[in-house]
Structures are given as C-alpha cells and as structure tokens.
Amino acid sequence: MATRRAEADAVLLGVGMVGAMVGRELTRAGLKVVGLERGEPQFTVPDFQGPHMHDELRYSVRKALMQDTAKETFTFRHAANETALPIRRLASFLPGTGLGGSLVHWNGQTYRFQDSDFRLRTHTTERYGKNFIPADVTIQDWGVTAAELEPYFDRFEYLMGTSGKAGNIKGRKIAGGNPFEDPRSREYPTPPQKEPYGSAMFRKAASSLGYHPFPQPSCNLSQPYTNPEGQELKTCTFCGFCERYGCEHFAKSTAQTTLLPALLSDPNFELRTGCQVVKINVDNTQKTATGVTYIGANGEEIEQPAKLVIVGMFALNNVRMLLLSKIGQPYDPASGSGVVGRNYAYQTTSSVQVFYDESVNINPFMRSGANGTLIADFVSDNFDHGPLAFIGGAYIGEVMTHGRPIEFHPTPPGTPSWGSAWKKAVLQHYNHTTVLNIHGSSTAIRQNYLDLDPTYKDAWGQPLLRMTFDFPDNDIKMSAYLTDKALEIGKAMGGQQVVGSPRKGPYNITQYQTTHNTGGTVMGTDPSTSVVNRYLQSWDVPNVFVIGASNYPQNASYNPTGTLGALAYWAADAIVTKYLKSPGPLMHI
Amino acid sequence: MRTALVVIAIGIGTLPRPAHAQGQPAQPQAPAAAQQCVACHGARGEGNPANGFPRIAGQSQYYIAKQLESYAAGSRQNPIMAPIAKGLSPEERDAAAAYYAAQDAAPPKSGAPAPQAQASDRGRILATTGDNNRRVPACINCHGPGGIGEPPVYPYLAGLDAAYMTAALNAWRNGTRRNDGGQQMATIANALTPDDIAAVAQHYASLTPPKPIPVTLAQKSGPATKPAPGNVPSSSHAADPRPDKSVGVGQGAATTGGTQGPGGSGESKTDRSGNAR
Amino acid sequence: MDTISRRSFLKAAGAAAAGLATACDRASRPVTASRTQYSWLNVDEAGFIEPAIARLVPADESGPGALEANVAVYIDLQLAGAWGAGERLYRSGPWQQGKPTQGYQLPFTPAELFRNSMRAITDDVRKTNQVSFAKLTAADQDAYLKALEGGGKDLGGVPSNIFFQSLLEMTIEGFFSDPAYGGNKDMAAWKQIGFPGAYANYYDLVDKHGIEFRRPPMSLAQDASGTIHIHVEPPAQSAAKGR
Structure with missing residues (x-):
C-alpha cells in the first residue's frame, strides 16, 4: 500500500529545464509545488568542477550524466514487421538524468523555429499545392504562430542570456545576423561568442558563394550576464567540454545557472530526488488526474496527490508516461487512429569533412558547444522546394564543438581502421581538419511512432517504450541535396580534400546523431491528431499539461531547445493567467 | 606560410637552467630590456615579497608580456609599473618576458609559511x-x-x-x-x-x-594578434583545384559533436552491431 | 580513493619497452610472457592482448603505440572493474539477434565477452599454428586480426567481428583517454596529436586563428609535481556520485 503524502497544488514530473521553468512560474503564482526528479541532485559546485569534469572516457564514452540503461531504456525497430530489441547502451541519442535534466549536458545551441515551421502543412500546401505532400507524410500545423510565441522566445533567451546577433528586429533587417529569422522584439541579451578559425573560413567561403553566414546563437555566454531571476552567469572559456558535460564555469545556461537557486529557496517549492514516477493517477471519470505514484529512493511506493500535473521529462519519457498512465488514445499505425505516440520524428544530420594540409592549424579543442558560423539559406522553406520534390531543409555550418580525441580523430576515406596507416593518418589530420554539419528537419510519417514494448521491462517492472523509426524517403532526399550544397561550401574553404557523407538509411541506433527526439504527444487544435491543445494541455485530462519536444508535430531544421523554452513559458503563462482562474479545458472543440 | 612563422617560445626548455641548488648560483645575464626589472623582481624573477614585489620567474612569456602591455595601457594600474612598461617597446616587453619566463628561480625561503x-x-x-x-x-x-x-x-x-x-x-x-x-x-x-x-x-x-613549463605559441605573422570575429587572417587557401575525391564515410555521421559507436568511441565508419560496451 | 603512482604501478611492465622500435622490428622480436602484474588478464590473455594492440596501434617514428602507452593496463583495469561487469548495460532477456543497426544483443558482460573470446582465440591459434599469437610474425598477426574483423569465426559464442570491434574500440579508448585510466602512458597519444589534455581554457587563444599552440598536455589525475595518479578502480558514475 502506497504511503500517501499531503496534496500539492502542482506536481512536476522531472526537474529539468522545463520543470524548473514551470515550477518557478507556478510558485511565483502562489502554488505549493512538489518537484519529483528520478536522478540525483547536482550543482555546478562541486559536481561539475575541474579537472574531473574534463574526463572524456567517463562522460562522453561511459555517459555518466545520462539515463542509466541498466535500469531504464528503450526498444527499437525499423519497421512494424521487425522485432524491437532493447537499446542496451545509449548511443544514437542521450537523454540525461538528474537535477537539471538534459540541459546540464547540452551544447547550448539556441534557435527559434520559423513561422513556416509552425504552419508547415498549411504553408506547404499554400506554396506548392495540395498534391505536394505525399500521402504517408503526416506533417501538420502546431496551432501557434511565431508571432504568438515571440514574447516567450524573448523571455527564454533573456532568462538564458543567449549570445547572438539579431538579423531582424521588428521587421528591420540587421547586417550580420540571420536574415531569414522572423521579427524579434530586440537584440540578443549578449553579443555572439568569438569565432574560431574553422568557422571564420566557413564564413568567408559561404559569403563568396552568395550565402548569408551568421554566428550561432549560444547559451555558452560571451560575457557576464545577470538574468531577470537575479542569477549571474559568467563567460565561457572555450574549454571544448560542453556536450555530455556539466559546465564548471557557470558559463552555460542551464537550470542550475539560471533558475534553480531562486526556485530552491522558494518556500512554496519542494524538491524530491531519487523519485521514479510510475504513473499519473486518474479518477474514475478518467477526466481528472489526482496526482502521481512514485517509487522513492529507498524503494517505497508513495502517492503524491496534486491538483495539477506537469509532465516535463525528456520527450520520449513524456510519451511513455502517458501510455503507462493510459491518458489519451494510443496511436495505431495500421488504422492511423489514436494520438499518443503518433508523429515521432528525429533529426536528419549529415556532415562534410574538410581536410587541410599541415600548415592550417584548426585547434579543434578550442571550442564551445555553440560558437560556430552557419547559414540559414536552406533552412525550412527559405528556398524553393518546387523542383526538388521534398519537404524540409537544414542549416549548414561549421559548428564543431570539441577536439576530444576518443570521439574526434578524423581520417580521410580509404584509411584503414587500424594499423600503421591508421595511426599515421590520425596524427596527420587531427589538428588540420574541420567538419561542416548539415542539421536537417525530420518529417513525420505514418509508419514512425512510439508505443509500449510488449516484451521488455524496466527495473520497476514497467514496459519500456518501443520506437519504430526509419528515415523517410523525403528526408534522405533532402539530406542528399543539402549535403551536396555543403560540399560546395567545403570546397570553397580550400581544403586538400573535402568529403561529404549524406544521411542514408537504415537508421543506426549505434551511432550518435542527435538527442533531438520529437513527437508522440503532439500539440495542435484538433484532438484527433494531437495529444495536447495549443496550450500543451491534455485534451483528455485537462489538469495534466505535457511539455517537451514531444509536443512537436514534426522536427524542424534547427536544434529544438530554443523553441521548447518558448513553449514552456507559453504553457506556464496559459496555466497562470487562464487555467488557474478557471480550471478546465482551455480550448473547446 | 611556414616560413613566416615567428615562434614565441615560452620558457624554452633548452635554455640553460641556473644551478641554484647548491651554493651561490652564477648570476644569469638579463637582457637589456629586463635590466630595470632586476632591482625589484630579482635577477631570476624570484621577487621581493617583503617589499611587495611579486615573483615572476617562470610565468609564461605570454602572461608577463600581457601584463606589461596592460600596465602601459592602463588596464592594470600600478604607479611603479606604469612608467616602466610605457618606456618599453613591444619588442622589449617580449624580450624581458621571455627572459623571466625561462627562469627557474629557487622557491621562496622565508616569508612564506610552512x-x-x-x-x-x-x-x-x-x-x-x-x-x-x-x-x-x-x-x-x-x-x-x-x-x-x-x-x-x-x-x-x-x-x-x-x-x-x-x-x-x-x-x-x-x-x-x-x-x-x-x-x-x-x-x-x-x-x-x-x-x-x-x-x-x-x-x-x-x-x-x-618550474617553467615550455609552451610554443606561434602566429603566422608577427606576435599573436586578435582579429575581429569574422575576419580570416589568411587568404592563402585557394579553392582546391583537384577533382572531387569525396566518398561517403559511414552513413552521414559527423565526426565531431559526438559521433560514436555503441561503446562511445569516435569511429563512424564501421558498424558495431555487437559491441559489448 | 586509493592512488598509487604510475611509476610504482608499472615498474615491472617489462613488455612496455622503451624506445621507438618500428612496427616490423617489434613483431620480429615477439613479445613474450609479460611481466606486467595485471588485475584481470591471465597469462594467455595478456599474451594475446599485448601483441594484438601493438598491431592495432603500432609504435612508429612519431611515437609510442598502444602497447608502449600501456593500453593493455587500461583494458585490464576496465575489464576488472564495474565496466567489465556490465555497469549501465541493460541486461534483461529475452536475448535474440537483430539487425546490426539495432545494436549489441549478446548476453555477455564485457568481461565475459573478452574472456570467452580470448580463450577461444588462444586455442584456435595454438591448434592452427602450433605457437601462441605472440610468436606469429607481424604479417601473420595482422592476417589473423583481419580474419577476426571479417567475422565468421565463433569465439565461444561471440562472433569474432564483435570481439574484434570491442577490442579495437577499447584500444583506441585506452590510447586517447586520460592517463588516469592506465593507458595513454606519459600522455604519449596526446603529445603525438597535439591535444593539450584535461586542463583546457582557451578564451584568449580561440580567435588567434591558425595559431600553432604546443604545451605539454595536462592530465586530470596529475598533481602539482606532474605525477599522474592512476584510478585503480575506475569510476563510471559521475564525480559527485563517487565522492
């Protein structure tokens, strides 16, 4: 029998960035909030301090900050006619665990999705006609526009102190910024980070080809910054240990550096770590959540009643929690009905390597996670797709993040994978190679989805989430076209050898690609194709809000975190200004 | 480009090290530019803590030269150092800095606590x-x-x-x-x-x-400079005239930003279906 | 955590010969029974691992290879510890083989996988060649490793390509990881590629484009005197959790 705790006004499932943001808004509105985090507490001091943090084996290879797959993982298959098998070690994507969640180990690349991304089906149909979208492509509109989200993007960037250069302030184009961005209300809070050598060579080459390079917006800060929460961030030192690492310098914007000190000192907030939520409890009307049940650090089953349930975990875990709690109808790919698990998408990444001779010192280790230079000329629908017959796009940039040698030791094609020739090639190219990234969108298709695995279970005896995914033909086509574009830029950068590697199927779970898993609890304005409404409120159980990249109906060209930050503030604002005044559905059909 | 390299060697290991371990070491010969430093910081840069002059022996050339530049420019203030630094040319600052960077002075004997x-x-x-x-x-x-x-x-x-x-x-x-x-x-x-x-x-x-740590820091032309972001200091790289030799490596995996096999290694070429780690 | 100096830990490492013999020289003077005191590898296993990693990452005119950089010690410590026992590895059945792109699906922990494979290799080499792997010529060693890499051999339940890939990854990891873990002795691998190591802050240097920067690398496990303290029990969990 579960121990029953006193009822909270709101319970947070996961105290990562989303949990911290929403928790802060709700406690400020006077609510008593309990934050449940499955992992351990962790702070800049002492947990992320050097020199221990700069341990490539422990953090990059052994993945010490990530979800422990011995306890909890996912199963994977390419298609419904395969047997899904457990991902026994994380590789392709890396959900974090512990206080602060995945943002502890992120790179800090902070973008805004474009308006055409938010209205993808409408926009595509308007521009290219009804027949342009293939039948099995289930892309759809988000139910919000870039203009509606602008104040929330702005607020998120000013929380984080994002370092960047505006390209469009209230419709006025600004030289040096991203000319394709939608109007923003003001400049970034801090200027761009310093530009490394490889990025500078990319800038020159891209400009010479008529493209519009701009500095990557970064949450590794270019200068000290005090945010509206009174939290002071420091300047990034370009140590080259961002992704998969905590930042020792208070220079990376995370829950730890932007919010947690304020939240944790608020008497309205209670943090509990080591708490594995097993389900959201729903009353017998199936329309109201009564709270959650979790297993505490000592194995005790505990019931935490709450008036409001905020599901703010990693995208995949959000989907799993709704399926385990039987909230919303699970998606069935055969009939196309149901919504939970529908429109799972990823990110279609590829690369171009530029090998220089030994006179060009790239110094790849002098980097931050987001100090590159890129072009948005091929993002989303910034170019004519008519003759190309695919949807979506990619940014192309020299956005290297590190030179850590276990992960980074490039060799040209034809080099053996071991022996004398391999070693010679590694020594020859380590400091003289740069890599362009083609960071592409991911279309949702009918066959790609998430559900509960029938066979494999986690350490608490609950079914694992099953992923059925392979790269859609559309995205393979897109990758081939844009990798060629990147190859042209790479050649203009003057390397001795330029090598492009477009994305090809089948999807390989054993290679790191990105941790940008999206969809499964899609937002929208139609309950037959979305799990949550435009305020991220469950259509089925209105006192449950689900916030994460799981809300994305499909994934866009840019990295997803900036948009997620905006959505979290958007949803929190709806809760505080609308829901709390009149609890119940915020949208009626 | 290589011929234009100007090497700023910091604490070069090949410089003769003063044998201070026993008895009276031979007095090293400071270059002309460093003559003014000796009175306060000592011939080897051991400093004079009792009078407020810090130890500078074995600090890097980059660091010492940067401090002199800062004293001259006013971004670091000191009534004694400012006029001295202003009186030195950039080359003289580098020479003085190089000299002290190479000094392996004895650790402070008295004054410092155990x-x-x-x-x-x-x-x-x-x-x-x-x-x-x-x-x-x-x-x-x-x-x-x-x-x-x-x-x-x-x-x-x-x-x-x-x-x-x-x-x-x-x-x-x-x-x-x-x-x-x-x-x-x-x-x-x-x-x-x-x-x-x-x-x-x-x-x-x-x-x-x-002890001094040897560091090489060499810019293509002249001492290290700070180009404005966006400027490429070298225009020596023309487009590669050779035909495209590119072939795919792996399946489009970037070799940076975290590519890895199942055990986390950086290889992107080979499928590692069965790795135990 | 107990720490011992690299020197005392490895002073008996006779196999890790000093000097920069060429790859061919090394193989023509086969490594005989190691005198390194391993935690986990037995004599036969060491007799395979040492020459094998010397072929995977050989010493050459640029500097030490995997053997000289003590990668065998790295592998030994990893397999002896939590990692070898399957830390962070999802180990629930049912066990079934899928497509290679679905990832590792064997029931073995890393330590079990290595032990089974190396036992089978020892037997296989003796049966076929009447000598141990270490006594083969360099060319024959390479040919044998290539055969493993190509797959097709069953090594006590482990497909040989899977063992080979595991060995190669461990070798590269041990070569390039911080010397705290026993490999990359004297930061030899970092010196050869020019990686400055764990102490890393480049605010002043990142925009000095194309600068040639060389500094002796620094290990996370070095003290002020430069002595590197090897982690005898390498932690896989985060620093906080190890404290």
Missing part, C-alpha cells in the same frame, strides 16, 4: 572546489593542479606571496585591473569576501611554485 601550516580549509576549498552559493568555480579549473598554472594564458599562483595575491584580487574586485577580456577574474573576485581573498591568498602562498 606548507599547509597556516592555510585555512576555506582557502583550500575555494582553490580546489569553489563555492556554489557565491558562484565561484574552483581556482584549479584555470590555474592548474596545486596552482601550477595553465600556460600560456593562466598564471601559476603557487608560491606567490599572500600580500601580492590579495592586492591582485582586490584590483580585480575594484576594477583597477581590467585586462581579462572575459571578465572571469573580475566576476570571481567580486563574489569573494575579504576573508575569502585572504584565505585563498594564504593557501596559494603556502604552495611551491612550479
């Missing part, structure tokens, strides 16, 4: 762990294990006398020292209390200074 004896826990904790509430990262992140420095940019702190360290931290704090582009030291010093400053200064004063 190791650990007077260093408080607070000083040691700030140095090695930091303070989360005050947002102070550990000193070792940049200043190295035991404060031996992270040359060429980050100076060693071990064995610097406490009064000098206290004055330096206070200068960061009150803004009279502003020669840190990222303001890392300014924000850290501002977060420390006077007691913290005393404690951390005492801690580092109790440690043994390192």
Whole structure:
C-alpha cells in the first residue's frame, strides 16, 4: 500500500529545464509545488568542477550524466514487421538524468523555429499545392504562430542570456545576423561568442558563394550576464567540454545557472530526488488526474496527490508516461487512429569533412558547444522546394564543438581502421581538419511512432517504450541535396580534400546523431491528431499539461531547445493567467 | 606560410637552467630590456615579497608580456609599473618576458609559511572546489593542479606571496585591473569576501611554485594578434583545384559533436552491431 | 580513493619497452610472457592482448603505440572493474539477434565477452599454428586480426567481428583517454596529436586563428609535481556520485 503524502497544488514530473521553468512560474503564482526528479541532485559546485569534469572516457564514452540503461531504456525497430530489441547502451541519442535534466549536458545551441515551421502543412500546401505532400507524410500545423510565441522566445533567451546577433528586429533587417529569422522584439541579451578559425573560413567561403553566414546563437555566454531571476552567469572559456558535460564555469545556461537557486529557496517549492514516477493517477471519470505514484529512493511506493500535473521529462519519457498512465488514445499505425505516440520524428544530420594540409592549424579543442558560423539559406522553406520534390531543409555550418580525441580523430576515406596507416593518418589530420554539419528537419510519417514494448521491462517492472523509426524517403532526399550544397561550401574553404557523407538509411541506433527526439504527444487544435491543445494541455485530462519536444508535430531544421523554452513559458503563462482562474479545458472543440 | 612563422617560445626548455641548488648560483645575464626589472623582481624573477614585489620567474612569456602591455595601457594600474612598461617597446616587453619566463628561480625561503601550516580549509576549498552559493568555480579549473598554472594564458599562483595575491584580487574586485577580456577574474573576485581573498591568498602562498613549463605559441605573422570575429587572417587557401575525391564515410555521421559507436568511441565508419560496451 | 603512482604501478611492465622500435622490428622480436602484474588478464590473455594492440596501434617514428602507452593496463583495469561487469548495460532477456543497426544483443558482460573470446582465440591459434599469437610474425598477426574483423569465426559464442570491434574500440579508448585510466602512458597519444589534455581554457587563444599552440598536455589525475595518479578502480558514475 502506497504511503500517501499531503496534496500539492502542482506536481512536476522531472526537474529539468522545463520543470524548473514551470515550477518557478507556478510558485511565483502562489502554488505549493512538489518537484519529483528520478536522478540525483547536482550543482555546478562541486559536481561539475575541474579537472574531473574534463574526463572524456567517463562522460562522453561511459555517459555518466545520462539515463542509466541498466535500469531504464528503450526498444527499437525499423519497421512494424521487425522485432524491437532493447537499446542496451545509449548511443544514437542521450537523454540525461538528474537535477537539471538534459540541459546540464547540452551544447547550448539556441534557435527559434520559423513561422513556416509552425504552419508547415498549411504553408506547404499554400506554396506548392495540395498534391505536394505525399500521402504517408503526416506533417501538420502546431496551432501557434511565431508571432504568438515571440514574447516567450524573448523571455527564454533573456532568462538564458543567449549570445547572438539579431538579423531582424521588428521587421528591420540587421547586417550580420540571420536574415531569414522572423521579427524579434530586440537584440540578443549578449553579443555572439568569438569565432574560431574553422568557422571564420566557413564564413568567408559561404559569403563568396552568395550565402548569408551568421554566428550561432549560444547559451555558452560571451560575457557576464545577470538574468531577470537575479542569477549571474559568467563567460565561457572555450574549454571544448560542453556536450555530455556539466559546465564548471557557470558559463552555460542551464537550470542550475539560471533558475534553480531562486526556485530552491522558494518556500512554496519542494524538491524530491531519487523519485521514479510510475504513473499519473486518474479518477474514475478518467477526466481528472489526482496526482502521481512514485517509487522513492529507498524503494517505497508513495502517492503524491496534486491538483495539477506537469509532465516535463525528456520527450520520449513524456510519451511513455502517458501510455503507462493510459491518458489519451494510443496511436495505431495500421488504422492511423489514436494520438499518443503518433508523429515521432528525429533529426536528419549529415556532415562534410574538410581536410587541410599541415600548415592550417584548426585547434579543434578550442571550442564551445555553440560558437560556430552557419547559414540559414536552406533552412525550412527559405528556398524553393518546387523542383526538388521534398519537404524540409537544414542549416549548414561549421559548428564543431570539441577536439576530444576518443570521439574526434578524423581520417580521410580509404584509411584503414587500424594499423600503421591508421595511426599515421590520425596524427596527420587531427589538428588540420574541420567538419561542416548539415542539421536537417525530420518529417513525420505514418509508419514512425512510439508505443509500449510488449516484451521488455524496466527495473520497476514497467514496459519500456518501443520506437519504430526509419528515415523517410523525403528526408534522405533532402539530406542528399543539402549535403551536396555543403560540399560546395567545403570546397570553397580550400581544403586538400573535402568529403561529404549524406544521411542514408537504415537508421543506426549505434551511432550518435542527435538527442533531438520529437513527437508522440503532439500539440495542435484538433484532438484527433494531437495529444495536447495549443496550450500543451491534455485534451483528455485537462489538469495534466505535457511539455517537451514531444509536443512537436514534426522536427524542424534547427536544434529544438530554443523553441521548447518558448513553449514552456507559453504553457506556464496559459496555466497562470487562464487555467488557474478557471480550471478546465482551455480550448473547446 | 611556414616560413613566416615567428615562434614565441615560452620558457624554452633548452635554455640553460641556473644551478641554484647548491651554493651561490652564477648570476644569469638579463637582457637589456629586463635590466630595470632586476632591482625589484630579482635577477631570476624570484621577487621581493617583503617589499611587495611579486615573483615572476617562470610565468609564461605570454602572461608577463600581457601584463606589461596592460600596465602601459592602463588596464592594470600600478604607479611603479606604469612608467616602466610605457618606456618599453613591444619588442622589449617580449624580450624581458621571455627572459623571466625561462627562469627557474629557487622557491621562496622565508616569508612564506610552512606548507599547509597556516592555510585555512576555506582557502583550500575555494582553490580546489569553489563555492556554489557565491558562484565561484574552483581556482584549479584555470590555474592548474596545486596552482601550477595553465600556460600560456593562466598564471601559476603557487608560491606567490599572500600580500601580492590579495592586492591582485582586490584590483580585480575594484576594477583597477581590467585586462581579462572575459571578465572571469573580475566576476570571481567580486563574489569573494575579504576573508575569502585572504584565505585563498594564504593557501596559494603556502604552495611551491612550479618550474617553467615550455609552451610554443606561434602566429603566422608577427606576435599573436586578435582579429575581429569574422575576419580570416589568411587568404592563402585557394579553392582546391583537384577533382572531387569525396566518398561517403559511414552513413552521414559527423565526426565531431559526438559521433560514436555503441561503446562511445569516435569511429563512424564501421558498424558495431555487437559491441559489448 | 586509493592512488598509487604510475611509476610504482608499472615498474615491472617489462613488455612496455622503451624506445621507438618500428612496427616490423617489434613483431620480429615477439613479445613474450609479460611481466606486467595485471588485475584481470591471465597469462594467455595478456599474451594475446599485448601483441594484438601493438598491431592495432603500432609504435612508429612519431611515437609510442598502444602497447608502449600501456593500453593493455587500461583494458585490464576496465575489464576488472564495474565496466567489465556490465555497469549501465541493460541486461534483461529475452536475448535474440537483430539487425546490426539495432545494436549489441549478446548476453555477455564485457568481461565475459573478452574472456570467452580470448580463450577461444588462444586455442584456435595454438591448434592452427602450433605457437601462441605472440610468436606469429607481424604479417601473420595482422592476417589473423583481419580474419577476426571479417567475422565468421565463433569465439565461444561471440562472433569474432564483435570481439574484434570491442577490442579495437577499447584500444583506441585506452590510447586517447586520460592517463588516469592506465593507458595513454606519459600522455604519449596526446603529445603525438597535439591535444593539450584535461586542463583546457582557451578564451584568449580561440580567435588567434591558425595559431600553432604546443604545451605539454595536462592530465586530470596529475598533481602539482606532474605525477599522474592512476584510478585503480575506475569510476563510471559521475564525480559527485563517487565522492
């Protein structure tokens, strides 16, 4: 029998960035909030301090900050006619665990999705006609526009102190910024980070080809910054240990550096770590959540009643929690009905390597996670797709993040994978190679989805989430076209050898690609194709809000975190200004 | 391009090291540019803590030259150093800095407390762990294990006398020292209390200074410069005239930003279906 | 955590010969029974691992290879510890083989996988060649490793390509990881590629484009005197959790 705790006004499932943001808004509105985090507490001091943090084996290879797959993982298959098998070690994507969640180990690349991304089906149909979208492509509109989200993007960037250069302030184009961005209300809070050598060579080459390079917006800060929460961030030192690492310098914007000190000192907030939520409890009307049940650090089953349930975990875990709690109808790919698990998408990444001779010192280790230079000329629908017959796009940039040698030791094609020739090639190219990234969108298709695995279970005896995914033909086509574009830029950068590697199927779970898993609890304005409404409120159980990249109906060209930050503030604002005044559905059909 | 390299060797290992271990060492010959430094900082840069002149032996050439430049420009203020630095040309500053960078002076004998004896826990904790509430990262992140420095940019702190360290931290704090582009030291010093400053200064004063660490820092032309972001300093790379030799490596995996096999290694070429790790 | 100096830990490492013999020289003077005191590898296993990693990452005119950089010690410590026992590895059945792109699906922990494979290799080499792997010529060693890499051999339940890939990854990891873990002795691998190591802050240097920067690398496990303290029990969990 579960121990029953006193009822909270709101319970947070996961105290990562989303949990911290929403928790802060709700406690400020006077609510008593309990934050449940499955992992351990962790702070800049002492947990992320050097020199221990700069341990490539422990953090990059052994993945010490990530979800422990011995306890909890996912199963994977390419298609419904395969047997899904457990991902026994994380590789392709890396959900974090512990206080602060995945943002502890992120790179800090902070973008805004474009308006055409938010209205993808409408926009595509308007521009290219009804027949342009293939039948099995289930892309759809988000139910919000870039203009509606602008104040929330702005607020998120000013929380984080994002370092960047505006390209469009209230419709006025600004030289040096991203000319394709939608109007923003003001400049970034801090200027761009310093530009490394490889990025500078990319800038020159891209400009010479008529493209519009701009500095990557970064949450590794270019200068000290005090945010509206009174939290002071420091300047990034370009140590080259961002992704998969905590930042020792208070220079990376995370829950730890932007919010947690304020939240944790608020008497309205209670943090509990080591708490594995097993389900959201729903009353017998199936329309109201009564709270959650979790297993505490000592194995005790505990019931935490709450008036409001905020599901703010990693995208995949959000989907799993709704399926385990039987909230919303699970998606069935055969009939196309149901919504939970529908429109799972990823990110279609590829690369171009530029090998220089030994006179060009790239110094790849002098980097931050987001100090590159890129072009948005091929993002989303910034170019004519008519003759190309695919949807979506990619940014192309020299956005290297590190030179850590276990992960980074490039060799040209034809080099053996071991022996004398391999070693010679590694020594020859380590400091003289740069890599362009083609960071592409991911279309949702009918066959790609998430559900509960029938066979494999986690350490608490609950079914694992099953992923059925392979790269859609559309995205393979897109990758081939844009990798060629990147190859042209790479050649203009003057390397001795330029090598492009477009994305090809089948999807390989054993290679790191990105941790940008999206969809499964899609937002929208139609309950037959979305799990949550435009305020991220469950259509089925209105006192449950689900916030994460799981809300994305499909994934866009840019990295997803900036948009997620905006959505979290958007949803929190709806809760505080609308829901709390009149609890119940915020949208009626 | 290679022929244009100007090597700024810092603490070159091949320079003769003074044999100070026994008896009276031979007095090293400071270059003309460093003659003015000797009176206060000593022939080997051992300093004169009793009179407030810090040890500079074995600090990197980059660091010493940058301090001289800052004194001359006013981003670091000192009534004695300012006129001296202004009187030196950039080449002379580099020469003086190179000389002292190579000096392996004996550690301070008197004046400094016995190791650990007077260093408080607070000083040691700030140095090695930091303070989360005050947002102070550990000193070792940049200043190295035991404060031996992270040359060429980050100076060693071990064995610097406490009064000098206290004055330096206070200068960061009150803004009279502003020669840190990222303001890392300014924000850290501002977060420390006077007691913290005393404690951390005492801690580092109790440690043994390192021997010179050899560093090569060479720019294509002339000494290191700071190009504005976006400027490519070299135009020597024309487009590759050779035909496209590119072939796919792996399946489009970037070799940076975290590509890895199942065990986490950086290889992207080979399918590692069955890796045990 | 107990730490011992690299020197005392490895002073008996006779196999890790000093000097920069060429790859061919090394193989023509086969490594005989190691005198390194391993935690986990037995004599036969060491007799395979040492020459094998010397072929995977050979010493050459640029500097030490995997053997000289003590990668065998790295592998030994990893397999002896939590990692070898399957830390962070999802180990629930049912066990079934899928497509290669679905990842590792064997029931073995890393330590079990290595032990089974190396036992089978020892037997196989003796049966076929009447000598141990270490006594084969360099060319024959390479040919044998290539055969493993190509797959098709069953090594006590482990497909040989899977063992080979595991060995190669461990070798590269041990070569390039911080010397705290026993490999990359004297930071030899970092010196050869020019990686400055764990102490890393480049605010002043990142925009000095194309600068030639060489500094002796720094290990996370070095003390002020430069002595590197090997982690005898390498932690896979985060620093906080190890404290």
